[in-house]
Amino acid sequence: MTETINLQRRLVLAGGAGGAALLASGVGLRAQEASALPDYVSFKNPDAMIVHSNNTLETERSAFGASSLTSEERLYIRNNVSPPDESVLDDRDAWEVSFEGVAEPRAITVGELKTMGVETVAMVLQCSGNGRAYFEHQPSGTSWQVGAAGCVMWTGVPLRAVVDALGGVAEGAQFVTGTGGEPIPDGIEPRDVIVERSVPLDALDTILLAWDINGEPISLAHGGPLRMVVPGYTGVNNVKYVNRVALTETETDALIQSERYRIHPVGTDGSPDYPSVWQMSVKSWITGPLESAVAGTNQIIGVAFGGINAVESVEVSVDGGETWEAAEFIGPDLGRHAWRPFVLARELEAGNYTIVSRATDSEGNQQPEEMEPNDPGYNHNGWRAPGVELTVG
């Protein structure tokens, strides 16, 4: 729904003369301001979001600050297809998931899942295309900079607990395949649009079927009533509105798995011959100061994460990578898959600076200076391109 349609809808709701009065009133002004956000994500903080399109909203870099977690009000949006009707949230516990590829397959409601186990994981949720704007070949798709990512806490039942309760993994299974419950429009081949993703069976021990985000029920926009979250894997693998979880011998043949979200050379088409976009790599970026600062001591802050691994350390350079200084982590460690805010307290004289950060994970992997290009512009983690040009005066 566009801004205009959203505002028109409000006017219809308000009635003719009332609508006109609304426009001339303070209430009308507030509605108008809020409508820069698409209607279904009107709960977002408009100051914190860059609206690329109805289905793609990025968090403002400055909005991350030194935050350990990202609220739903500030979290990016990337929807491949339209969500189910919001009425599915009327009775969240009634949402049903069919489990297959286990010894005793059956359907289980969210209400029953809640009796089977409870765990919480803090993790980076990051769009596969985050940082696409930094590829020189200008891939098609949304030009995300750093803001198609956030760190959130999910609460749900460990998939392992459900699988164990269903008699364990069926023989031969090699993947966990989750299916999204978005309605498939009439006349469209389901395989072409269905959000169905397979990840390696290794992920079984960390996957949650989550009903809460940051301690509250997940909004429709972010996948409520139930989302399959796969810590350390890019956003697309975290299937919203999950209504089927299957332990499968092969990957799904849905286009979103077989052709899309593949790392293939520039100018080629995606296919199962190329690696799927799964695990995330070590990454970091500066969140402040971003444009200008006052001479003297500055607190240079940012966020860093290891992706599938824990982040071990992060360095900051104020001279575009010529020299590096160790930054310190801020706040509690939320676990292997979360990000950690960091800070470097640094004297800065008047002048121009190129500020960059470079993180290293627990396995010794360090962000590269430049990212090897791939056609769709996935998984960018080079440290040079997201650098900040800072004027200190």
Place this chain on the structure above:
Amino acid sequence: MTETINLQRRLVLAGGAGGAALLASGVGLRAQEASALPDYVSFKNPDAMIVHSNNTLETERSAFGASSLTSEERLYIRNNVSPPDESVLDDRDAWEVSFEGVAEPRAITVGELKTMGVETVAMVLQCSGNGRAYFEHQPSGTSWQVGAAGCVMWTGVPLRAVVDALGGVAEGAQFVTGTGGEPIPDGIEPRDVIVERSVPLDALDTILLAWDINGEPISLAHGGPLRMVVPGYTGVNNVKYVNRVALTETETDALIQSERYRIHPVGTDGSPDYPSVWQMSVKSWITGPLESAVAGTNQIIGVAFGGINAVESVEVSVDGGETWEAAEFIGPDLGRHAWRPFVLARELEAGNYTIVSRATDSEGNQQPEEMEPNDPGYNHNGWRAPGVELTVG
């Protein structure tokens, strides 16, 4: 501002005819529903809050669930006096704090404080009177049950860093005294109403002067633009709108320190002869299931914290304290002053149960069965009274 005044104000803003149209429209209905919350906390989630009065709102017990953190939308409200005008948030960095009792006293803006250091602490914020409803002598004041508490993350500058930058602690200082910037109404003796609290100098190394809560700027209702947070100390010690921080030889003589917030015997008056309400003790409560449940395996959840110490363990009893079983913590450990959600997976046959929880801190302190009464009803941490009567069918 009451619910009625709030709605009237909206109507005035909307203008005469427009206002009438509003009332008849969907927009009007939304405004009406939201106005169950006082205007200044209209951002709260109405489903999660119990409104005791304009200045006292409690979080619904069920709203805690297994949450590691509490959002501002669900966090309790307890204001002793009216906050400053919301215009103080127009330029948060301009807010000024005078520092005294240091070698080089001076005033510092929030903007400058942000250059002096950044740290984040997760901590339980709990009203001194939380649990007052469970005292049998029915103390005066708000009858809080468990919900005048939450676990939040604050980001700000360590007070120690500021004090060091100002040349260190002045000789003889024994307390950190913070003063709230609430306006004092004309004709009232400041000492009678000023929110000025002194805590022991020991707290200097953990106090933050915080500008962010849960990664976002602190709302006016919760003390923005700047709050002095004292991890492990009850809510009143966490001074909102702090505009003066003094390292003092004696405690402030403000009534809120000298007579109020003292632990004194039932039937007596408060005075400096009695202990101040400072450090919090070990505590826990069940958050679900709360009234009824289905026979079979249930996940009994709750939250537990150690107060000034870390929480070490928590046990759950389904028979009112006859027998106890060890619960497991859920999710990441956010540090010594945070709470930890816990769970006990338990088979429950049809019948009636009294579910209670009992936490132990890192020093071996355990919640008592009953809390020794004190006149104002502070610091309740008995395990029996907050028990849950559960019907399983």
